[in-house]
Amino acid sequence: MKRGFWIGLLLVPLLATAKVEDTGILLEPGDNxxxxxxxxxxxxxxxxxxxxxxxxxxxxxxxxxxxxxxxxxxxxxxxxxxxxxxxxxxxxxxxxxxxxxxxxxxxxxxxxxxxxxxxxxxxxxxxxxxxxxxxxxxxxxxxxxxxxxxxxxxxxxxxxxxxxxxxxxxxxxxxxxxxxxxxxxxxxxxxxxxxxxxxxxxxxxxxxxxxxxxxxEPHTAYMNARASENFNISMRLSLEGIGAVLQRDDEFTVIRSIVKGGPADMSGKLKVGDRVAAVGQGREGPMIDVVGWRIDDVVELIRGPKDSYVRLDVIPAATGIDGPHEIITLARQKVKLEEQAAKKRVIEWQEGERTRKVGVIELPTFYQDFDGRRRDEPDYRSASRDVARLIDQLKGEKVEGLVIDLRNNGGGSLTEAIELTGLFIDRGPVVQVRNQGRQVQVEQDFDSGTLWDGPLAVLVNRASASASEIFAAAIQDYGRGLIIGEPTFGKGTVQNLVDLDRFARKDSPGLGQLRLTVAQFFRVNGGSTQHKGVVPDIAFPVTLDAEHYGESTYDNALPWSEIAPATHSKLADFSPLVPILTQRHGERAKQDPEFVWWSEDVAQYREQREKKSISLNLAERRSERAQIEARREQREAQRKELGLSGEDLAQSDDGLQADERAPEADAEEAEERADPLLREAAHVLVDAVDLLRRDQGLAAQVYPQRGVANTP
Structure with a gap:
């Protein structure tokens, strides 16, 4: 059959289709x-x-x-x-x-x-x-x-x-x-x-x-115009609107949360739980009733250009649905979405009379404001820029080591992965990219000097993917830091966004974007992360098996392969250090109740993950629940006895779905949950620092070019 692009002519007869029963709604293809x-x-x-x-x-x-x-x-x-x-x-x-x-x-x-x-x-x-x-x-x-x-x-x-x-x-x-x-x-x-x-x-x-x-291929996808805009917002971590998160509650659109610093927050007029009944554009004019509308349609009405006005017809949460309405007028502004931005914290503990301090930077995604960078805006948002700013702050707090937390970071901008790596190495190759023509290009950090040359660890799990794996693999291949956690996702492919509007050049835009797999990336050492992921130096218990989650679960995923390594200078060889760190980690983990509890929860989760059915007998389910509650209560008692703060990771099942919980529940400040993995990663890093400082022979093996060293 001829495979032409022009689709104005039907090359085959229309397919016969089955008769559809009357549903009260009949969807048909759109014009474009x-x-x-x-x-x-x-x-x-x-x-x-x-x-x-x-x-x-x-x-x-x-x-x-x-x-x-x-x-x-x-x-x-x-x-x-x-x-x-x-x-x-x-x-x-x-x-x-x-x-x-x-x-x-x-x-x-x-x-x-x-x-x-x-x-x-x-x-x-x-x-x-x-x-x-x-x-x-x-x-x-x-x-x-x-x-x-x-x-x-x-x-x-x-x-x-x-x-x-x-x-x-x-x-x-x-x-x-x-x-x-x-x-x-x-x-x-x-x-x-x-x-x-x-x-x-x-x-x-x-x-x-x-x-x-x-x-x-698993990572090739199409996004319509609305999905494309939401993706762009997630990458630039900002939008132009009022700074409120909405949810559906029966026929109403309800304020679920308010973004700090946004117009809704600064006005003080809009509250969590308020119902939006209608939306109007500008300071005056008609209002559009939005009761019964889809959330994304209401969002589209409320968003708009910076400095423009929007009016909301609101039923306050405190009055009930039959209460009096209020008209709230807000000026739209650029709202920063800090939820997915890089954040810092410091983990401290006492060792005798000495206070140990390890800085942590949590990076949920590799974001970048592509349009802002293209326009050369001086304050455009990006992951590497934010991390650099946080590192400077942590230096001022005199931390002796740094953990980059990439758990559940599914990736993002390849450029950001390269630039983030450049903060920790002097200069050199970061990743190799093989394109459709099987030509290999070496992507490099060209900037001399490092922002952080001290002890470094990268914490990963099975949900760390793509750009996370590029960064972790480069740090591992250079011997620049320790990789701690679980084997990563195993996504070794590169996607580009194709804006169909720019290609089609139609008078009416809104054709959407195509996320196209255009290349495969390879580590500095020549291996691929495809399927295999990045294997940590210090392993924590595996939460998700490869047969259930990761690149290996896709039948049509690209196979693993390798190419020649890129020329680079390996900074260290941690293999002599890893057995000692692993032993110390194991001994400490056995004595850490939070880590023990987490390991028990992982084992129970993996056991439950294999089940395909559940009992419908009330007595049996109550017995199971009683055991879970007893274990949780025992942990809480032990936590109080040991003086441990934080909330237990294992939570009771309330039987509700996320959108069935009251918006007010999200507005309450929850007590910070314990994070034994992050704390243990900090301890592993400090162990490495101490071992290399105290044992010159071991340091010489780890840093053969320097003979001695005091930083992993």
Whole structure:
């Protein structure tokens, strides 16, 4: 079949599609979506754009089909076997549909999904009118991704009876009364159906195109215009608006939290829990009623250019929904989102008469204000700039070592990973990048000098990925610092954002962005982090197994490979030091109650992770909960006895979902939880400092070029 880009002509007949029952809503492809599909297909199918392109053929069509269905109903809770059989002809036809720009088959599947959701939620709500027998010995199989689709409504009804029974039981165990349980669950199921009915054509299109993109390679994805803007906000850590986080509560949009220093905070007029009934632009003029709207639609109305005005028709939290309304006028400003910004702290403890101080910099993501940098703004926001500022502050606090905490840091800007590494090495290669043409470019730190040349450790876990792995790998390959924690995610690919508006040059913008895998990165030593990740020097107990989380869980992930190492000067070899540090860590961990408790929780989590079903017997679940509560209470008693501060990591199950908790709960300052891993990483670093200072022979082995050293 001819594979042309021009999609104004249909190259194949429109596919026959199944009849869809009346759902009260029928979604259809939007005007621009076939045009966008042509551009996406162009980028995904050519080697000059994508690092690992795949032909759009019947084999890829089958992968797209499976990915799309899994994205809609991965737990097999809505579609029936006959639905899947009805969709089956599309398994080998999605390629033809995409070639023709015909998106109707994907929308037909989604419209059936809407119908099935309506049926299931109606059934779930009806089940709440009956009584459940919690004395029966039965189990609910909640891990259903590998189970077959149910062959009849009756069989699926039974699955949902057990699901609703489990939801009910969780609230019973949390101490809720029957009337409150029914009210909570009825609202939960009704809200789920409502959210599905609020899905728009652009959302369906994004889901389907992402099934296509993800079938090419796991980290290739499409973002529509709204998703693109949210991504850009997350990278620059700022937006222009009022500085309030919203959530849905029944038909109302509610203020969940207020960003400190933003217009809402500075005005003092808007409070957590207030309900927004309408939004108006400017100081005067019409107000748009937003009751019943989707959250992102309300957000779009409230955001706007700096120094412009927005009016909110607010029902104060203190008055109830029938209380008097207030009109609040706010001037939009640039709001900094500090939640994902780099932060510092100092860990202190006494050793005899000596106070040990280790600085910590927590970096949740590698962010950068791309537009600000491109415009050469002097104060543009970036991770490396913020970390540099924090290091200067920690120097003033006379810390003797520094831990960079990259746990749960999923990556971000490659440039930031390189520049952050440059703060800790003099100059030299940081990462090697092999592009689509298999040409290798060595990305380097060209700036002479280091901002921090003292003892350094990097704390990672399984959720540390991409740019985190580039930084950790470079620090390890140079011997610049110790890597502590778990093996990392294993994502060794590089993505670029393609702004489709810039390529298409259409009069009407808003085509979205394509996140395209364009290269694979390799460590300074020539190895790849792909699949293998970065293996720590000092290992903590593994929380997530490779078969459950990480690059290795993707069937179509790129394989591990290696290239020639880049020329660089290794600063140290920690291999003689690691066994001693590991032994000391093990001995200390056994004596640290917080670390012991954390290790027990990890073991229990891993055991629970293997389970695919849960008992629906009240006595059995109460017994299990009683054991958990007894263990938690025992820990709290021990914590008080030992004079330990902080909150236990293991929390009671309240049976609620995140959006069912009152916004006021988030506004309260929670006591800081214990972090035994971070504290132990600081101790490991200080151990290394002391060993190298006291044992000149060991120091000479670690730093053969210098003979002696006092910094890891």
């Amino acid at each position: 979506q076939a045009y966008v599909t042509g551009w996406v297909r162009q980028f995904l199918s050519q080697a000059r754009f994508h690092y690992s392109p795949k032909p759009l053929d019947d084999a890829l069509s089958a992968e797209i089909f499976d990915a799309y269905l899994d994205g809609l109903d991965g737990d097999r809770l809505f579609f029936l076997k006959q639905d899947i059989e009805r969709f089956a002809p599309l398994r080998a036809s999605f390629d033809d549909a995409l070639q023709a720009g015909n998106l109707q088959p994907a929308f037909d599947i989604f419209n059936v999904y809407i119908q099935r959701v309506a049926e299931r939620t109606a059934h779930a709500r009806a089940l709440l009118k009956q009584e459940f027998d919690f004395t029966r010995d039965e189990e609910y199989h909640f891990r259903r991704e590998d189970l077959p689709w149910e062959s009849s409504r009756k069989a699926l009804d039974e699955v949902w009876r057990q699901r609703v029974k489990n939801d009910y039981l969780r609230l019973v165990l949390a101490g809720k009364e029957p009337e409150a349980i029914v009210e909570t669950l009825d609202k939960r199921y009704a809200n789920f159906e409502q959210r599905v009915r609020e899905i728009k054509s652009d959302d369906v299109f994004q889901s389907f195109i992402n099934a296509y993109a993800g079938a090419i």
